[in-house]
Amino acid sequence: MSNFIFGRYLPLNSTVHRLDPRSKLLLSFCYLIVVFLANSWLSYAILIGFTLAAILSSKISLGFFLKGLRPMLWLIAFTVVVQLLFSPAGGHVYFHWTILNITQAGLVNSGVIFIRFLLIIMMSTLLTLSTQPLDIATGLSSLMRPLRWVRIPVDTLAMMLAIALRFVPTLMDEATKIMNAQRARGVDFGEGGLIKQAKSFIPLMVPLFMSAFNRAEDLSTAMEARGYRDSEHRSQYRILTWQRRDTMTWIVFLMVVAAMLATRRW
Amino acid sequence: MENIIDVQHLSYRYQDTDGRPALDDISFTVKAGEWLALVGHNGSGKSTLARAVDGLLPFSEGTVTVGGIKLTPETVWEVREKIGMIFQNPDNQFVGATVEDDVAFGLENRQISRAEMVPRVKAALDEVGMQTFAQREPGALSGGQKQRVALAGIVAIAPDILILDEATSMLDPQGRRDMLALVQRLREEKHLTVISITHDIDEAASADRVLVIDDGKLVEEAQPAEIFAQGERLIHLGLDVPFTAKLKQALQDRGITVPTGYQTTTEMEEWLWQSLSNT
Incomplete structure (x- = not known):
């Protein structure tokens, strides 16, 4: 049972593993938006290239990513088939029966959906495989820190999350x-x-x-x-440090985004 | 020597019980550097007493003075600075996600800067011999190791008083001996005052003085030797006779011939197997 949630982290010593969890969390989030902005085959090719490069530099074997894909398989298959059969008419019609059409547009759409699913799942699997749950929690609470200004008890929530984990x-x-x-x-x-x-x-x-x-x-x-009063008035033993490799990763990522934007259809 | 803890006429009632006081007019003092053992049956009030001294229970009658500070809702944090407490269940007091995080917990609560925390955590782990486990998660540790981490957490904040609330009762005999030896050593090095609440005869024997509590009342105060001289009465006082001895006594009471002398648990198990397969 514990493998289901926590056996996912693979302790290896790669650049991806050593990245600041904040950096990985933010990047994964931005990546999600970027994947939906891509629309030409070339822009997808660039994103696929980036994802493969990220996977390779994590030193995690592809098998683990395929395993991460398995629970989503039915959802992907269902969405792809629906896209394939119910797409609006467009281009060449290959097959027609009552309301079901397989058209050129439908084929393209389902291909796009499939690639999007694949890229997003791969990237989020990479995040959980290369980051300890505790680091994810620390990273999240650090990123949510500005919410303290709107009186959200971020430190207390972070403490609760850490104890729960x-x-x-x-x-x-x-x-x-x-x-x-x-x-x-x-x-x-x-x-x-x-x-x-x-x-x-x-x-x-x-x-x-x-x-x-x-x-x-x-x-x-x-x-x-042991002297615990509240979560606000405490110092932190566990700290996150933004390092050169985080900056480098973001530079690469922003270049990839620029290349993707340049090659997408406007 | 001066009294580091002074308890006068302390009474406490749990709200949900039938009105019988959990602590009934208890007075005692502890000298600086002394090792005091509190013994008594389960439910006799000895843990309640320790909690009252640490300000974890809001008692209404009596006074508690720790290191010259009278315990009130205003001074409770000041008093807790002076006291480190280790509880019974090793798992339920492990707050941090890893060993070093847990040792740092008390320091974080005191808002000590990270620059100062790092060497203090390291030194505390060295002190209890757990430095190689710094990055480990609690699941990878034995009960005895977890209690040593709890001790390191206390060493890191350097209090004057250490309260062991049945801290060895969930450990195996070896873990118990190691833990006691470690407490002895730390006590000498750090000039700690130790209060240990226990059922364990060895732990009570390490003390300079034994207080016996029954039904929330202080019924006896003596040197360990005087207490042990009472033999049979030990059980009435709430001290544990070794399990094998208790088992043999129970068998004997039912007219079964048992081997004489002391047996370890394994020897006893062996003997039981043999006698069972012979019948």
Whole structure:
């Protein structure tokens, strides 16, 4: 179960891994917009080239990216097929049956959708494969810092996020222990109909919640004993430093964006 | 020597109980540099007492004075500066995502600059022998290692008083011994005053003085040797006789012949297997 969310990070020592998480988060976000701005084949070729270069410099094998693609496969296939069959008329008609048309425009559209999906998934997979969840959390809270001016308690939210991440493995272990204990008492997890399956999770959830509340109480006492008052008046041990490689990465990225904009149809 | 902790006529009632006080008119003092053990049954009020001293419970009757400062809602943070506390469950007091983050937690709360934090975290980890684990996540540590990290977190903020709230009760015998040895060493090096709340006989034996608490009342105050001389009564006082000894006693009470002398858990297990397969 823990592989589902957290086994994704691959600890390697590549340039991509060592980039500032803020830099990676912002870049991924900008990339999302850029992908939707591209419209000519050449502009897509440039973006594909950039994505491949990013993947190669992360030293992560392509297999992991294909694995990241798998859960999205049905969504992609569905969107591509809908685009293919229901596109407005345009260009040569290859196939026609009642309301279904396969036209040249439809083919092009579905190809574009497919490439967009692929690029976005590849890039976000690269972000999660090369960045620790904790670094993502630190990066996010650092990027959200300006929101403090509109009275959003960014530091408190960051502390909550960090503690939540810290306790995920602990609670996962606990869930496994409880499941084993309940199995030993004859509970079948994941058997029978949907309702029966859902019911079988009650003997897991009740003790798990009980224990989580107890832990929360212990934790708050321990935090208070260690001098925790509020999240605003604290110094930071973990800091993020913007380095030369971050600046270089952005220069490359902006050049790619410029090339893409130059080659797109206006 | 001067009294570093002075508790006078302290009483406390939990709101949700039947009105029976969790602490009932408790008075005692602790000298600077002393090691004091608090023993008593589960629910006797010994943890409540420790929490009251650290200002974690808002008691209404009595006074607590720590290092010359009277504990009030205004001075509670000042008092906590002087006290480091380690709790029972190693997991539930590990706040940071990694070992070094956790050691830094107390320093961050005191708004100490990062430039000063880095060497202090490193020195504290050196002190407890966990420097090679600095980047590790808590999931990769044993219970004993987590408690050592908790100790490092306290060493980093350099308090005068260390309170161990059943800090060794979830550790295995080896982890317990290591932890106690480490506390002994730190106490000598840093001139710490130690209050340990415990069921463990070895931990109580390390103390200079033992306070026995029952039903929220202070029932006895003595040297460890005097307490141990009471033999059978130890169990009544809430100290743990080793598990194998308790098991043997229970078997004997049911008319089963058990081997004499002391057995380790493994030896006892072996003996149980053999006697079971013979029947």
